[in-house]
Every structure is written in structure tokens, then in C-alpha cells.
Amino acid sequence: MSEPILAVSGLNARIAGQQVVEDVSFTVPSTGVTALLGRNGVGKTSTIKAILGLIDRTGDVRLAGDRVDRMPTHRIVQRGVGYVPEDREVFAGLTVAENLRLAERDAEPRRELVERLFPDLVQRKAQRAGTLSGGQQQMVSLARALLNDNRVLLVDEPTKGLAPKIVGEVAEALEAVADTVPILLVEQNLHVVRQLASDVVVLSGGKVVHTGPAAEFLDDDDLVHRLLGVHGDHAASDDTTNTTTEEGRA
Ligand SMILES: Nc1ncnc2c1ncn2[C@@H]1O[C@H](COP(=O)(O)OP(=O)(O)OP(=O)(O)O)[C@@H](O)[C@H]1O
Numbered sequence: 001m002s003e004p005i006l007a008v009s010g011l012n013a014r015i016a017g018q019q020v021v022e023d024v025s026f027t028v029p030s031t032g033v034t035a036l037l038g039r040n041g042v043g044k045t046s047t048i049k050a051i052l053g054l055i056d057r058t059g060d061v062r063l064a065g066d067r068v069d070r071m072p073t074h075r076i077v078q079r080g081v082g083y084v085p086e087d088r089e090v091f092a093g094l095t096v097a098e099n100l101r102l103a104e105r106d107a108e109p110r111r112e113l114v115e116r117l118f119p120d121l122v123q124r125k126a127q128r129a130g131t132l133s134g135g136q137q138q139m140v141s142l143a144r145a146l147l148n149d150n151r152v153l154l155v156d157e158p159t160k161g162l163a164p165k166i167v168g169e170v171a172e173a174l175e176a177v178a179d180t181v182p183i184l185l186v187e188q189n190l191h192v193v194r195q196l197a198s199d200v201v202v203l204s205g206g207k208v209v210h211t212g213p214a215a216e217f218l219d220d221d222d223l224v225h226r227l228l229g230v231h232g233d234h235a236a237s238d239d240t241t242n243t244t245t246e247e248g249r250a
Contacts, residue, residue: 003065005030005152005182006051006081011059013043013050020046021057022206028152030064033174033183033196035214038203039229044186045086047203048154052076052083064151078105080151082181084158088141092130096121096140099129103144114143117176135166139173146177153177156186171195190233194218202227 004027013021020043028034036044050057053073061069068076077083091099100114100121115122118139124132129140138158145153158174159167171192177183178196187193193200197214210217210227217223221232 002030004028005064006184007060007062007065008047008051009060009062011047011050011057011061013046013055013057015046015055020206021050024050024059024203024206024208026201026208026211028182028184029199031182032198033178033185034199034201035193035197036184036186036201036203037188037193037228039227042203043206044203045156046206048083048156048184048186051154052081080149082145082148082150082153084141084145084153084155086156086160086186088134088137090129090132090137090140093128095126095128096132097125099140100125100143100147103147105148109147110149111147113180114146117146117173118143133166135162135170138162138170142170142173142177146180150181153181153183155183157188158185159187159189159192167192190218190224190228190230194233 006028008027009025011021011024012019024047036047038044046055049055051061053071053076057069059069060067063079063081068079091102094102120136121139121143124136129137132140142155142158155174159170162170167189174183174185175196185197193214200210200212200214200217201208202210204227210223218232224230224232
């Protein structure tokens with residue numbers, strides 16, 4: 001197997017004096033989607049922020065074998081770690097085109113690729129981003145990360161709060177994006193995990209409690225229920241597939 005694009009080892013992070021990431025170790029293969037799963041508040045977002053140096057952390061983080069854990073965030077981003085944050089963070093008062101232009105870091109941004117994957121954004125380039133739907137804002141956020149020649153994308157809950165039809169559209173876009181760059185994906189919707197992910201890393205209480213192939217994990221209903229508090233994605237009812245429901249919200 002080729003070298004992982006991202007290797008996290010013994011990662012620890014604290015927020016406001018509380019340890020939110022504890023001795024976390026996992027790898028992200030150089031192709032495909034790796035899903036970072038867990039109930040609400042287990043430290044998924046904090047793990048991503050710790051990798052990026054957005055919160056204080058200790059531990060070993062390697063990008064294609066090179067240590068990046070002592071670098072400030074902007075250097076890590078320059079090295080090719082793209083971040084699509086949970087709240088999308090589009091500039092509401094700027095147009096779609098302006099939002100995209102601001103994100104261009106490389107001398108030769110991949111505009112054709114973005115236009116091919118997000119034709120709707122081309123149609124809406126003069127529209128102010130604040131007037132877009134949640135799904136469209138998510139596309140802007142993904143497109144911004146894709147403009148640059150990133151080596152890995154960290155994508156945090158891209159389908160959160162979106163209507164089911166739009167969830168499908170965002171998942172399709174992610175699938176196309178994943179053909180061009182490996183992704184570490186925080187995702188609560190297990191249908192989306194099933195569709196996209198080859199591997200899963202499951203957190204509980206800031207620690208890794210399971211890693212392995214995605215299909216194997218999702219097929220193990222008892223394990224899914226124990227670790228996520230929901231039933232697997234092949235269970236009968238749709239509303240049992242999102243870990244923000246049921247005990248997952250505890
Ligand atoms: N700014 C903050 N101040 C204090 N505590 C925080 C802050 N951000 C996160 N936490 C705490 O850190 C822990 C981990 O939060 P984190 O957002 O990483 O979890 P998560 O798994 O991403 O959750 P969710 O699924 O709800 O997004 C939680 O206990 C949370 O309450």
C-alpha cells in the first residue's frame with residue numbers, strides 16, 4: 001500500500017482546559033474518502049482543528065511523510081491541506097465569483113475543474129453568496145478548497161442541516177471531488193458515509209475506538225449502534241441513520 005497522505009499519531013488537544021482529543025492516531029490513505037465518525041461532541045471537529053493547528057495540540061502529524069505539527073496553520077495550508085469548515089464560512093456580502101477568487105492561492109488555480117464540477121456556481125457567479133441556499137453555500141466552500149492543488153481535504157459535516165435532496169447533490173459533488181484529491185470527512189449521515197467512504201475512524205470521548213473498512217463497519221449493526229448510538233444505514237427507517245438523532249444527541 002502506498003504511503004498515507006496524512007498520518008496522525010498521539011495527537012492531543014485541549015480547549016478551555018478540557019482534553020478534547022486524547023492520544024488520537026490514524027492514517028488517511030492517498031486516495032478516496034476516510035470518514036471520521038462519532039456521536040456529538042466526541043472531538044471530531046477538534047481533531048480536524050488540531051491537525052490544522054487551529055487549536056493547541058501536541059503529537060505527530062505527517063503530510064506525505066513530512067511533519068507539519070510544529071507549523072502554524074497558514075504553512076500547513078500552503079503545504080496543501082484544504083479545509084472546508086462546518087459552518088461553510090462564505091463571505092455573505094461577496095458574489096460567488098469573488099468568494100472563489102479570494103480563495104485562489106496557486107499561480108494556476110484549477111478553474112476549469114471547479115466549473116466542470118460545479119456548473120450551478122458558474123450560473124450564479126454574480127449572485128451574492130449570502131443569498132445562496134445552504135447546499136449552494138456548501139458547493140462554494142468545496143469549490144474554494146478545490147481551486148488549489150491540495151494534497152488532502154479536511155471536510156467537516158458538509159451535509160449538516162441540508163434537505164435530503166440537497167444532501168444527495170452535495171454527496172455527488174464530494175464523490176467527484178474525491179476522484180481528484182483524498183478526503184478526511186466528518187459526516188453524520190451514514191448513507192453518505194456508505195456512498196463515499198472506503199475507511200472509517202470512529203471517536204468516542206476524544207479517543208479512537210475503531211478503525212477499519214467502511215462497509216465492514218456499516219454492516220455491523222451492533223457495533224454501529226454501540227459506537228454511534230444509531231442503527232446502521234441499511235436499517236428500515238431513514239431517521240435512524242443520522243447520529244444527531246436518538247441517543248446521539250445526548
Ligand atoms: N470553543 C469551545 N469551548 C469549550 N468547549 C468546546 C469548544 N469547542 C468544543 N468544545 C468541547 O469540546 C468537545 C469536542 O467538541 P467537537 O466540536 O470537537 O466535537 P464533535 O465530535 O465535532 O461534535 P459535533 O458532532 O457536535 O460537531 C465537546 O465536549 C465540546 O463541548
